[in-house]
Amino acid sequence: MAETRRPVASLWIGEKLHYLNQLCLKSHLLHGHPVTLYCTDDVRNAPEGVEIRPATEIMDIDMKLVEGTSASFLSNVFRYKMIRKTGAIWVDCDAFCHKPFPDEWEWIFAGHGMRGALNCGVVGLPRECALMDQLIDYYDNLPDYPAWWNKRQRKQMDKLKEKGGALSHAEMIYKTERTAFGPQAFTWFAQQTGDIERAMSPDVLYPVPFQLNDIFYDPHGRVEGWFTDQTVSVHLYTNGTKPWWRKNPPLANSYVARMCDEVGIEPAAALEE
Structure with missing residues (x-):
């Protein structure tokens, strides 16, 4: 039995989890992290042990705005308000727990991909x-243009x-x-x-560049070749999955099939329809 560690949490907008989401949420449970999934709907196929809570406990979810942007749009503000309210670690529903998060880690974020920009998936x-x-103020009080935008x-x-x-102002920025x-x-x-100096290297949270995400489904792929001793989380990038x-x-x-076998997830039971 894994020892109890820091809680992790995520958001799900929809009625049903895909098997990849089941896999990733359960992987945290198996490493001893209590998992809370905040939901907009009555999700019934979460792995046993995942605590389901209404998303409204953190903030109201404007479904009209979600329809005009994407399910991931509001999760970008939800995650910071959730952390502020609960202190839990935010994990995307496609972040697989390779090793538990050390208790002493207070700042957890890293660069990803080929360009090195920070990701906020974990x-x-x-x-x-x-x-x-600053993040919460940005979302609550949207500027005319994001400060980093160029003339184009x-x-x-x-x-x-x-x-x-x-189109709302938020939708125009998103588009x-x-x-x-x-x-x-x-x-x-x-x-x-100045907190960018605290960023972890990509291998800690995003060892495989998102440009190569198909490698997770390749029976001959060498996914673990990207891992290091520092790797804790493995992002599966479902938004970019074919x-x-x-x-x-x-x-x-x-890799995905092997992890499903290891964690105890049946992919055929939760495919995208």
């Missing part, structure tokens, strides 16, 4: 800190404004730059507060 922050203040991006959004229509509420915002504000892998069980001996 985040631990002090409940009270300047970075948290500003002109692109201006064109959306000129067209008029029913101009999809990551303006996620990694780009997190990277910018970490630079402003439709085939979402709708079909993983091939035998692929």
